Amino acid sequence: MRLALRTCQNKQDYYLLSEIVRVKIDFLFYRGSFLEGRKKHACGNFNRRRRLPGLECCDQAAAKTLFSGGVEVLGFRDGYRGIIEKDWMPIDKRAISGLLHRGGTILGTNNRDNPFNFPVVTAEGKTEYCDVSDQLLQNMQELKLDNLISIGGDGTLSIARELVDKGAHIVGVPKTIDNDLAATDQTFGFDTAVATATGALDKLHTTAESHHRVMVLEVMGRYAGWIALWSGVAGGADVILIPEIPWSLESITEKLEERQKEGKPFSIIVVAEGTPAPDGQQVVRERIEGSGDPLRLGGIGQVVGALVEQATGVETRVTVLGHIQRGGSPSPLDRILSTRFGVAAAELAMSGRSGLMVALKGNKIVPVPLEDATKKPSLVQSDNEVVQAARSTGICFGD
Secondary structure, three states, X not given: OOEEEEEOOOOEEEEEOOOOEOEEOOOOEEOOEEOOOOOOOEEOOEEOOOOOOOHHHHHHHHHHHHHOOOOOEEEEOOOHHHHHHOOEEEEOOOOOOOOOOOOOOOOOOOOOOEOOEEEEEOOOOOEEEEOOHHHHHHHHHHOOOOOEEEEEOHHHHHHHHHHHHOOOOEEEEEEOOOOOEOOOOOOEOHHHHHHHHHHHHHXXXXXXXXXXXXXXXXXXXXXXXXXXXXXXXXXXXXXEEOOOOOOOHHHHHHHHHHHHXXXXXXXXXXXXXXXXXXXXXXXXXXXXXXXXXXXXXXXXXXXXXXXXXXXXOOOEEEEEOXXXXXXXXXXXXXXXXXXXXXXXXHHHHHOOOOOEEEEEEOOEEEEEEHHHHHOOEOOOOOOOHHHHHHHHOOOEOOO
């Protein structure tokens, strides 16, 4: 949900953008018109990129916090496109009721419509990519948006930072299952993705043990190994392969042979989708031209499985968990974290502050500069406590 307020010629209407939440405070609303002479303040909430568990919790929390200031809202669909094309739908308190347990977003989202590289169809029917950020800012002015709450990962918040540099007022919320945003201890969506991957490992254990197989599970995470690391430890993996730690086939086969000698004729391998092959080459499933994230990672699980089976002679099966990690109901932890983020972001926006992202630091939600959150990704370090704990329990990282 995103709240927004739009000004028409002789009246002011509210809109909640698919990616913008808009607010008016300190004024009265009556039959679609505002009484004159009141102080007006506008604030917005914005979500882009991929849907994931916890998004609706964050939206609902932000909306309720903004509603408490006397806000009525409508929504624009599908991210930045909703702002650029003013594609909206009315939103009231009933529209955000019962969203706490839901994954995804009721208004839609996408990871393609970057206002600095926006697809425009020419008169000849060809698609060209243009910078329409000035048009977006103009629409924000016409809609009387004093502040936006941008909910997303590094791509979304990098765009938000660029818009801030051009004069927009934006507050960010860290949303990604990859957990790769800097300046926050954790992003919402991550805990649910780890739980999903761990559940898959629990199921793979039974079939691996029964059939004496090596089971390879490929999980998401892009260029960060957080999901693979945490689910691998929680799910009892024997080998964890992540982008941050180079691996060799020899190291893996040694681990599997060791297990065979111990009377364990099966093994579980978890591999993050962004893990390079042994020769250092990135395994890419496809390329999407015009996307802000054109490389679609995937396929490293098949590479690992084929190499392991050839080297050991043990039957090896590969499971690619895929987008199931982005769906379903959010975990209790993600519900609480996203709710706290939503409330904090709404409060920052209503206070008029901008260029900040709400972040989890220890047990507190604090504001940090958007620049700090987007200048570099948060990757797994070799001295990470979870990595060290995994090594102590005998888990192999292929190095």
